[in-house]
Amino acid sequence: MTESEGCRVFVVEDEFLVALQIEDDLVAAGYVVLGPFTTLQGSITASREQKFEVATLDLNLRGEFVYPLVDELLERGVPVLLLTGYTAADLPERFRALPRLAKPFDGPELIRQVESLLAAR
Amino acid sequence: MCSAEALPKKLESKISGLDSPDFRAVLDALPVAVYATDQAGIITYFNQAAADLAGRQPELGKDRWCVSWELRRSDGSILPPDECPLTQTLKQGRAVRGSEIVAVRPDGTMVPILPYPTPIFDKSGMMTGAINVLVDISERKGSEVESRRQAELDSRYLAAIVESSDDAIVSKDLNGIITSWNKGAEHLFGYTANEVVGKPITILMPPGHEDEEPHILDRIRNGVRIDHYETKRQRKDGSLVDISLTVSPVRNATGRIIGASKIARNITEQKRAEELMQARLREQASLYRLTEKLHRAKGIEEVYDAALDAIRAALNCSRASILLFDQSDTMRFVAWSGLSEHYRHAVDGHSPWTSDARDPDPIFVKDVAEADFSDDLKATITSEGIAALGFIPLIAGGRLIGKFMAYYDKPHVFSETEICLGLTIARQLGFSIQRIRAERARQLAEEQLRRNEANERARAAELQAIMEAVPTPIWITRTADCRVIEGNRSAYELLHLPSGSNLSFSAPADERPSGFQTFSAGRMLSADELPVQRAARGEEVENFEEEIRFADGKSRHLLGNATPMRNALGEVTGAVAAFIDITERKQTEEALRESERRLKMALDAGRMGAWEWNLQTGRVIWSPGLEVLHHLDPGTFEETLSDFKRDIHPADLPAVEQAIEKALATREDYHVAYRMRLLDGTIRWMEAFGRFSPPESAAGERLVGICMDITERKEAEAQRDLLVAELSHRVKNTLATVNSIARQSFSTNPDARDAQRSFDARIRALAQAHTRLAEARWSGVSLQSIFSDELAPYRNEDVDNISLDGPPTTLPPKHALTLGMAAHELATNAAKHGALSVKAGRVSVDWAVDPVENRLSIRWNETGGPPVSPPSHNGFGRLLLERVLASDLGGDVRLEFASHGLNCTIDVPYLRGAE
Structure with a gap:
């Protein structure tokens, strides 16, 4: 896991139990977890203040969609992994091609996706 | 008496000496009247017989020319004395014979006489006078003397005739020598008698006719007469003349033929004619x-x-x-x-x-x-x-x-x-x-007429056949009173009557048709109001609609015309009516009206409008309902495709145009949904269906369809999509939560069986919260029911070990779920280790809402339980209470492990009615 050493992952997830599991899996794989952030505003603010290499984003934050943050991160060239229960058809057109992990997911899958995003960076 | 030929031509002068006494006595005694005159005609002598004949005594030396008192010609006319025969003798110096005259006596008696005046010449030949013998011929009738005199007269007449004839009369002897030649001959041939008498007749023969004369003479010698022999002769001047020749033999007293007489008649004119x-x-x-x-x-x-x-x-x-x-x-x-x-x-x-x-x-x-x-x-x-x-x-x-x-x-x-x-x-x-x-x-006209007649017969037969063959009922009457009306086969079939029966209601009662009556506009028509009867009165009945009602209750609707038939004078001689059976059409029309009414109802009810696009004219027609959908006043749609497109949302216009093009290209049904943006800014979803009318339609090919406002449906669909997505999101989130719960339950509890029970209980608690949410249609769950549910298994009504107290507070789903799980952990913990693990233990839950700070404050108090101490490790319950509540609800959770039992305070933002 040398590649993941010190790699910071920006985690946005409003469901704390889910966020807990994401955090556990990422930490277990050697990543540094920023977050989890549970609100849109809070996550946007944090993303601007902190430095990270990749982000896993829940789409629906208590009714608010995370799209503004996605746009901002893509603008900054930060790889984004969408973690959501929505299907592609439910997404705005421009986000359908983004890497997406459907809930519920298991740990190894999450790690593999994050790794491939970092590798393609 | 003496014949002309026998008379002496002249008296010798020796007998002129009348003075001789003897001679005078003889003369005096003669019974024949004799008198003598000098050369001047003065009477110098007369005998007694002369005086007797004259009936007077002439005066010698004084009377002149004649002894008679008066002379007349044989025709009775007066003969002047100086014209009497004696006068002629004196004037001409010759004897005159044959002039029969009449002497009139002074007493009026008349005596026919024949004078014989003869000139007297002296020895020197000088005429000295004349002597005249007057023979009384009044006594000659019936006597020989008379007969001979008559013969002489005849001869003289003949001579006179010969002389006066226009015909040429010529005599010749048997040698052909001309012996006499009359005036007619002179006239005809141009020769005088003196020129030709004694000459051969052949001088008259023109060249080519020379042999005629011997032939004629031969015949004459034989006593044969030649009658009207037409030939030519030559005149003195050489010209030819056509003549008709009659030649007769002349015999002497003994009967011997001595010559011939020829009568030639000029027939040139006749010939020419x-x-x-x-x-x-x-x-x-x-x-x-x-x-x-x-x-x-x-x-x-x-x-x-x-x-x-x-x-x-x-x-x-x-x-x-x-x-x-x-x-x-x-x-x-x-x-x-x-x-x-x-x-x-x-x-x-x-x-x-x-x-x-x-x-x-x-x-x-x-x-x-x-x-x-x-x-x-x-x-x-x-x-x-x-x-x-x-x-x-x-x-x-x-x-x-x-x-x-x-x-x-x-x-x-x-x-x-x-x-x-x-x-x-x-x-x-x-x-x-x-x-x-x-x-x-x-002939052409007759031929044409024959053809026309044949054509007309053929036409009539055709007409008859057509009349029988047409499926249209026809009535015909051949009298103006319509006493008999006949029909064609179609008419009889329509009326269910035998062919040939009388169809006239104007007929005598026993001949009228039965089994049906005729109505128009709902009213039964009298016989005179029927179209044939009206036409038979000279009226043109057009587009007359009537209903034949039959006895069995059925009826047929007819539409047609009736027209009078007139003769050449323009008088009405009958009428004919032809109708079409419009029963089906009426029914169809009625059905169509009904269908239109239903369609309108459907359109109105379904917020639909109908439209029609004529591909030939480009005209677009909208039903009033469609105009209403477009927020247009009725009749203000401008009936063009661009007028229609104007209302379409620009983002959807390409899709609509593509759908139209596709339908036009394939002639398949048109179907498109689009948004329209109305002038007032309203956005409405519309769905249009169209189908092509059959291309052979007379009105031209059209695309006909409906348009309906599907905004509500679209919104419902969007809502549903949202719900589905939300459901998917929640289900998956829930599963992710379950997943996490499982991991926490099993990873933190070394006792697998206990972990299993805890996990099951947590899932049930989660499910219970969901059930409550579902019961409330996810609109929110009462705070009391969350705790009541979780504490229910441990409630002991006898000791009243559980109390719940607070205002009615509705929790949003997220709060309900999280608090539900928290209540579960608290209740489970109390039952295992806390107040509810002993009979005397009690749990009281109270809550309050701070409307100013918008915070909900919940307090969990355990009393009467065994002494508690803080747990040795962070179990799931604590994780959930301390971190999940804080994180998920943005709340503040304090756990106080007091000796009398656990106190838990949960303070979360809460906006009443926020859900």
């Missing part, structure tokens, strides 16, 4: 033949042939032709004889008259060389060998129709006869041409 007569006869014959032929002529060619023959015969010409005006009023040859083709071509169309000439006169050109023709024409005529010609107009029906031509090889003077004949032939020919033409016209 005869020739003229012959010519007339020929002409008449030619006209007769022409008339015959024309009468028999079957065709125009025969008419022409007959006419050409007649022209040549009657006008004595060698060639002839007939020309008629053709349809362009140009004179064309129609028949000819002896004309070259070259000539006909050269003069074709030439005419001295135009077709409108009135009564043109014929034109006769007696000598082409002198005619007033153009040089070319003259050359043409001359080269054809024509020296004279005649143009005779042909008139028919008072109109110039052409001409016929007579051609002569030599100059020709046209006689009156020829002209008259020409005109006669022209009349005949014109009449015949007209007759043939009229006949042809009549």
Whole structure:
């Protein structure tokens, strides 16, 4: 896991139990977890203040969609992994091609996706 | 008595001495009246017989010429004395004989006398006087003397006749020497008697007739008379004269033939007349033949042939032709004889008259060389060998129709006869041409009539067949009173009546049809109101709609016309009516109206509108309902496609246009959903369906369809999509939560069985919260029920170990779920380790809402339980309470492990009614 050493992952997830599991899996794989952030505003603010290499984003934050943050991160060239229960058809057109992990997911899958995003960076 | 021949030519002068006494006595005694005169006619002597005859005593030396008182001719007229026979003797110096006269006495008696005056000459030959013997002939009748006198008279008469005859009377002896020659002969032949008496008769013979005379003489010698022998003789001047000759033998007293008398009559005039007569006869014959032929002529060619023959015969010409005006009023040859083709071509169309000439006169050109023709024409005529010609107009029906031509090889003077004949032939020919033409016209007309009759019979049969065959009921009446009305097969079938039965309600009661009645506009019609009856009164009945109602309750609707039939005088003689059965149409119309009504209802109810796009005209028609959908006032849609497109949302316009193009290209149904943006900014979702009308439709190919407002449906769909997505999101989140719960439950509890029970209980608690949410349709769950549910298993009503207290507070789903799980952990913990693990233990939950700070504060208090101590490790319950509540609800959780039991305070943002 040398590649993941010190790699910071920006985690946005409003469901704390889910966020807990994401955090556990990422930490277990050697990543540094920023977050989890549970609100849109809070996550946007944090993303601007902190430095990270990749982000896993829940789409629906208590009714608010995370799209503004996605746009901002893509603008900054930060790889984004969408973690959501929505299907592609439910997404705005421009986000359908983004890497997406459907809930519920298991740990190894999450790690593999994050790794491939970092590798393609 | 004495014959003329026996009379002495002269008295010798020796007997003129009347003074001799003896001679005088003899004279005095003679019973015959004798008197003598001097050369002046003065009576110098008369005897008694003369005085007796005269009935008076003449005066010697005074009476002159005659002893009689008065003289008359034998015809009774007065004979002047100076004209009496004696006077003639004195004047002419010769004896006069044979003049019978009548002497009238002073007493009025008359005596027919025959004077014998004879001149007296002296020795020197000088006439000195005359002596006259008057023979009383009154006594001669019946006597020989009378007979002989009569013979003498006859002879004299004959002589007088001979002398006065216009016929030439000539006598000749048997040698042919002329012996007498009368005035007529002088006149006829030009010779005087002196010139020819004693000469041979042959001087009259013209060359070629020399042998006639011996022949005539032979016959005369044989006593044969020649009667009316026509021959020619030559006059003194050399000209020939036609004569008719009668030659008779002359016999002497003994009967011997001594000569011949010839009577020649000039028959030149007669000859000419005869020739003229012959010519007339020929002409008449030619006209007769022409008339015959024309009468028999079957065709125009025969008419022409007959006419050409007649022209040549009657006008004595060698060639002839007939020309008629053709349809362009140009004179064309129609028949000819002896004309070259070259000539006909050269003069074709030439005419001295135009077709409108009135009564043109014929034109006769007696000598082409002198005619007033153009040089070319003259050359043409001359080269054809024509020296004279005649143009005779042909008139028919008072109109110039052409001409016929007579051609002569030599100059020709046209006689009156020829002209008259020409005109006669022209009349005949014109009449015949007209007759043939009229006949042809009549035949054509008859043929046409026959054809027309045949056609009409065929037409009538066709009409009858058509009438029977048409599926349209027809009524016909042939009388104005409509007593009988018949129908065609369709009519009888319609009315369920036997063919041929009377269909008239105007018929006598026992003949009227039964089983049906006729209504119009819901009212039963009387017989006079029926269309056939109305038409039979002269009315044109058009588009009359009626209903035949049958006894069985069924009915048929008919639409049709009735029209009067009239004779040539315009009087109505019947009527005919033809109807079409519009029952099905009426039903269809009714059904269509019903269908339209339903459609309108459906459109109104379904917020739909109908439209039609005519592909040929480009016109787009909207139903009023569609205009309403577009927020347009009725009738303000401008009926163009662009007017329609104007309302379409720009983002959806390409899709609509693509759908239209696809439908046009494939002729398949048109279906598209789109948004329209109305003028007021409203966005409405519309869905349109269209189908092409059959292309053979007379109105042109159309795309017809409906448009409905699907905004509500679209919104519902969006809502549903949202819900589905939300459901998916929540389910998956829940599963992720379950997943996490499982991991926490099993990873933190070394006792697998205990972990299993805890996990099951947590899932049930989660499920319980979901159930509550579902019961409330996810609108929120009461805080009390969350805790009540979780604490229910441990509730002991006997000891009242659980109390819940707080205002009615509704929790949003997220709060409900999280608090539900928290309540579960608290209740489970209390039951395992806390107040609810002993009988005396109690749990009280109270809550309050701070409306100013918008916070919900919940307090969990355990009392009466075993002593508690903080747990040795962070179990799931604590994780959930401390971190999940804080994180998920943004709340603040404090756990106080007091000796009497656990106190837990949960303070979370709460906006009343925020859900």
